[in-house]
Amino acid sequence: MPLTDETRDLIDADALGKMKSTAVLINTGRGGLVDETALVTALKAGEIAGAGVDVFTEEPAPMDNPLIANHQLPNLILTPHVAWGSDSSITKLCQILVSNLEVVIEGVDQNRVV
Structure with missing residues (x-):
């Protein structure tokens, strides 16, 4: 919020x-x-x-x-x-980051805030 x-x-x-x-x-x-x-x-x-x-x-x-x-x-x-800095949170954050990078390379918007 x-x-x-x-x-x-x-x-x-x-x-x-x-x-x-x-x-x-x-x-x-x-x-x-x-x-x-x-x-x-x-x-x-x-x-x-x-x-x-x-x-x-x-x-x-x-x-x-x-x-x-x-x-x-x-x-x-x-x-x-x-x-937020638990091992599981950091792992999840890294997974989201990698996924976002992969789709940007493919030209797809994901988790984009405008």
Whole structure:
């Protein structure tokens, strides 16, 4: 999802408050889509069970980022925007790259964003 004026803080205090207390929020898509301060508040209050975050509003995330400042929370897992880098993800990415190159040579469009 792109970060635009309409999607910034899409997951805010109101959205977090509507989630089940057993919900686990995962954001590996785009920093800025989740209101980081509201997320920390929800985690501390037990409004949601946990969160895993691989993207931050500002990258690299500064030490005063609400998530970084609360990294010790037991229901919060932070990764430095590398969660995609598993062996299986890198293998799949390489397969897609090779496939894209093969079809370009054949003059076929594939996975093309215009």
